Amino acid sequence: MTILIVDDHKVNLFVIENILKQAGFDDFHSFTSGKELFQYLNLTDEHSRISADCILMDIMMPEMDGIETCRILQQTPRFKDIPVIFLTALDNSQKLAEALEAGGFDYITKPINKVELIARIRVAVRLKEEKDWHIEQEKKIKDELDLATQVQRTLLSEPLNENHISITSSYKPANKLAGDFYYWHKIDDHRYSLMLLDVMGHGITASLVCMFISSKLRDLMQKNAPSEVVISELNRWMLYLNNDHNSLNYYFTAVYMTINTRKKTLEYINAGHPPAFALIDKMNTVSLKKGCCAIGLFDELTIQKQVLHYHSSIQLLLFTDGVMEALDTTDVNGLDNLHKLSSHFWSHQEAALPLDTILSKLDQDQQPDDMCVILVQAQ
Secondary structure (H helix, E strand, C coil), rough: CEEECCCHHHHCCCCCCHHHHHHHHHHHHHEEEHHHHHHHHCCCCCCCCCCCCCCECCCCCCCCCCCHHHHHCCCCCCCCCCCCEECCCCCCCCHHHHHCCCCCEEEECCCCCHHHHHHHHHHHHHHHHHHHHHHHHHHHHHHHHHHHHHHHHHHCCCCCCCCCCCEEEECCCCCCCCEEEEEECCCCCCCEEEEEEEEEECCHHHHHHHHHHHHHHHHHHCCCCCHHHHHHHHHHHCCCCCHCCCCCCCCCEEEEEECCCCCCCEEEEECCCEEEEEECCCCCEEEEEEEEEECCCCCCCCCCEEEECCCEEEEEEEEHHHHHHHHHCCCCCCCHHHHHHCCCCCCCCHCCCHHHCCCCCHHHHCCCEEEEEEEECCC
């Protein structure tokens, strides 16, 4: 344990040093000014490892008093958590209040009572140790969240751009981890399968469910399982998660589709998800809203696969409810806004970043829910 003492009177330093020695504290350093303290701490060197567990600081000192010294320490991230105990002969409640507002942890009046001083040092150090432990735990959690975020993002599909089809996406979690997920798979030269899903809630729990489902989904899609089988199997796995030991029942909404650019068909199942929009042959906008209920709610699902045909082109706009809610206003329904945006064939610039085409950066940053948009253009 390292204790730093700052007092411009050497007699006071001598008294405090002896109190500390008698109490068994032998790692301490004394200074006669705030400037000497800053030199010892290498205040301007961000890479310095010098620190302390407690600082005993006189309030009244020439050039720079203890209150100003404390303020500077509080403005330095490396030292702001070191508890400062002020030592003062002042009987001035306003000055003491100023000292505490500057970041002081506690104060002791002179002449110093050695029992009181040691007791307050031990309390300050114990609280600092607890705070340091929490800071370390928060850092570990942050590092783990960063890693989990990186893992989750690697599970998302990369943009696809081929002769007859292009798929782009925008993905903006409300927190580091999200409950939105998408994946697409090239079955052969002219068939492509795609799913967008939104797990109940957001954050760590929703992201874990996403990662669990993603492994099952990838396997089913790579085996070219029929649409109805994909939905049924995912429902079975969600029910497996929702066993009797869980206090919460997890579910997700989804849109699953298969595009055949040779036959120019779109097969889709909407499982309780907001309706996607299909612009067919740059003329008619169709709402894709039929299929079944959300996945994970019931043991048995009645699944209805829908099929659309197009002649020259099809454009698909898929989104999660966070996007729809972001567009809701008192006068306009968010879904109506998205329907209008879907009614024209998007340019390459619009398609590159779909969410930016729908919402301004400012509006995106103010949203409390995960947001995901996928744009598919096939010819």
